[in-house]
Amino acid sequence: MNASYSWLKAYVPDLSCTDQELFDALTLSGTKGETWSRLDKNLEKIVVGQVKEIKPHPDANKLVVCQVDIGSETIQIVTGATNLFEGAVIPVVLAGGKVAGGHDGGPLPENGIPIKAGKLRGIDSNGMMCSIEELGCDKNLWPESNPEGIHIFSDPLPEIGSDALEAMGLRDALFEFEITSNRVDCYSILGIAREAAATFKLPFVKPEVKFTETDVKTSDLISVEVKDPDLCTRYCARICTDIKIEQSPKWLRDRLRSCGIRPINNLVDITNYVMLEYGQPMHAFDLETVSGNKIVVRRAADGDKFTTLDGEERVMDHDVLMICDAEKEIGIAGIMGGENSMITDDVKTVLFEAATFNGPNIRKSAKRIGLRTDASGFFEKGLDPANAEAAINRACALVEELGCGKVAAGMVEAGAPLPAQKRIKLEPERINALIGTSIDRAQMIEILKREEVPVDEATDEVIVPSFRQDLNEMCDIAEEIARFYGYDRIPVTLPKNSATVGGLSWKLRVEKELRETARFQGFSQAFCYSFESPKVFDRLRIPEGDPARNAITISNPLGEDFSIMRTLSVNGILTGLALNFNRRNKDVRLFEMGNVYIAKSLPLTELPDERMQMTLAFYGGGDFFDMKGVVEELLESVSLLSGSVIDKPGEEDMVPYLHPGRQAVICIGKEKAGFFGELHPAVAADYGIKTRAYLAVLDLPVLYDKAGFEHKYTGIAKFPAVTRDISMVVPSGIPAGDIEKMIRQRGGKTLESLKLFDIYEGEQIGEGFKSMAYSLSFRNKEKTLSDDEVQGTMKKILNGLSGMNIELRS
């Protein structure tokens, strides 16, 4: 919402603070200033001058030499402008002054353009006559000014030698405020002025609305019927006769301009002025185009076509509210009038409409039709029905004041009854208890009265004015008190309640531990989106009909690429890996923690299972067994390694985006907890990762319950260990895991550790065999092991090996 200082001051006459003070103080009392700027920024030494004489330049046929009276003296200025005449009154920047912009209308330079005395083609020129854009003004706001030439003052002519900026209404500042959705009343100059008055504790002076009504009765000229009072809460109509369309007076044009509105003619300007001043959009119909002297407010029929006054034909539906006459539709309620009832310069009698409509309906209609206007922007906030009457009367008063026409007697209205006046108990103790202050009752009443919220002191009730529909209960009153008392004056305390013990939930603690472990393994944390493209499944070679394809779909996504909630976590990290590969980053290790979203059934009727996944991926500097080590460290960090089994996956557990011969499944107890392996070469190629990459996924919900951080000391062995190495020839098909499992089983309690120290496949070993060597360490915690005991255990192990067709190497 834009408001100029001068316009606010019109209703707070004693306002005397600086622009910055106004901006800061309103921000602190709840009307947040976004920006402010001076309209006279970079304009210096600019006075009103009058051209006395124009003579051709002796050496340049495109230039003229002017003698310009600037009050105190007459100066000579050389110009190329072609719209000057002797007697023209114009703004003149004197030598040593500054203008805001160039005459080409380009962007304004930060520090303006200094003007110096000089010679133009050998002739002295002691200043410059200014065009509207050189004065930093938007030419669209100055239709009366020729943008190609010098700005020429018209009626009323300012005094020669006086301040030209004052004369043009540029000694002003424009503020932009952010208005919160609850404060509909502040989408108006009057609303902001009311806030300013309360903030600075100054009187608020509303505009005086008075006019004389003629003998013509409005009700003889028009009747109003509202068929859908749920969508049109109030419709006020007034009629002005004897309309004369002309330019608005300067003060009105300047006010509109100060807020960035282009002046058009008196009638249009009045409706725009009232819209800004009261926050109530109005519409003016040419009464001659309204057939049957009747206004009907009703819903459109589906498929109705209607041409708005911008000349566009638009298609309506049943939820769009229309303004109609006895025969036809003449406007889309709250959005835009129709071409068929448009005001022309020949208008004689005007029908003013000030109405209030259902805000959400206007918002949705404007969106469906694809036509969002200034008016709809106001109506969608849900306007005060009482304000409609005040605004239409203000418009009529301006019609009279401007000599634009005569006001017919009486207002015709229809709609729902006005809402009953609300009263809220004033409870100073509860208010103080809520905000932590000790403001006394009298001070509270004073604060409320200053912002025009009266208190009935007999009943101790706040009387809520119609424009403050946001006030409903004690806490709302508390906010009013708090913000005008000053948020900055409220004390700073800490809750005095019983002490509580804070901490992370168990789930978050497990995640934090895993994050740290990943970090110590050289993995950096990535963040990926939760939504992705359904094409991901094909890229990851997920078969048709696989449950992973049952993804939850967003009904209004940003695009197909963000349209499904991910059921697999790997696409994000692979995309990250590919980006790094493309950018030639070396040895990249990434991990991510994020949810996948598993629907219990589709279409979704209940909340899905959100499963936190820890996903790790790397390329460069490692292989499958490095990833296996990372996985084991992760499991170890939450005390789950000893209960885990890492094994070759069965057919049903094969992951299609991993290399079929280089993947493993992770189980904790009997439950599947994740998998890892080398990325399938076809998938790697599809993502543009032109090297081997490795991937691991842990399904964290399986880990949470089983994870632990308990540690127990078991004593450091006092008795010596006995080691035995075995070297063997193993058929290639037997996995090391099977051999180790057997050795562990047969090794029993005394087998302390088992370590593969050599593996070889090649010429010295026969085709179809591999050589493996293990170092076994035995220890008894209670006593020194005897050779016989070790021999006995070794014999069991060797028997086990030969049972697996494994021969010892000599």
Next chain:
Amino acid sequence: MIKDSLDAIRKKALEQIAAVEDAEGLNDIRVAVLGKKGELTSILKSMKDVSPEERPAIGALVNSAREEIERVMDEKKKRFDQAVMDARLRAEVIDVTLPSKRSVLGHLHPNTIALEEVERIFIGMGYEVVEGPEIEKDYYNFEALNIPADHPAKDEQDTFYINGDLLLRTQTSSAQVHEMEKGRLPIKMISPGRVFRADEVDATHSPSFHQVEGLVIDKNITFADLKGTLDDFSKKLFGEQTKTKFRPHHFPFTEPSAEMDVSCFKCGGKGCRFCKGSGWIEILGCGMVHPHVLEMSGIDSKEYTGFAFGVGLERIALLKYEIDDMRLLYENDSRFLDQF
């Protein structure tokens, strides 16, 4: 006669020791003189030919010669050892300015670093950290937070919907409702998490980002407590010299409501490009929990009051670590991640 040979052996040995140049040579002398077949040893062996009367005197002479030779040899050996050590140390000089061999650690994401800072501060003040679901029922994201059906915030422009009733939560405030419904009072919690808004990706927007919600509910909680808590938090997060400013604002689920600014930690409040000249940076929204919100979750608003706040994690990360483009947070370029 023995005495002469002894003198001769001693003299020769001492001369040889004086002349020898390395440890090996010294050892050769040791063997030649003191070894089993050494010269001095053979003299000892010839003692049997010496008369018993002379033996003690000769024996003493032999011993003194042996001791002298050994002492001189030991001195010489020490010098050789020292020389060897010196040579080794000299040879082993390295260029300590050559690059190190670090075991490569990974890096936490700036969002996580910021979150852990926030968590640490609030856990220290006795707050529990809890989570809520990301796909949410309309009721928890809007209705129970006093955002009625026709509120503009519910507009499809802002919210990703799954269907009429289920949506991607637009704010972690939904977690407030879950916590209140548990029926355990008092409540002192923060709830971090991912939220979603239908914004196109650019330098300052992302369709998914993270918030940390805070909620305190107990008897006699005041707006002054809210100010004190968040002022404390800001000082711990941005430094003791940080000042806070509370401005009135509007949120449907709090009343009174406020936005909090902190004094610019770049310029200390004087005004710079970072804070767009104002000296202040907007950090979070907060307020006293609206009585409708309390009542809808079954808490008696006459007996209990509370405050709530919500802070954008990315906003803190971008400000604190001076990251100028939000897209960097989701690109996962290791050259970016490795800086944290």
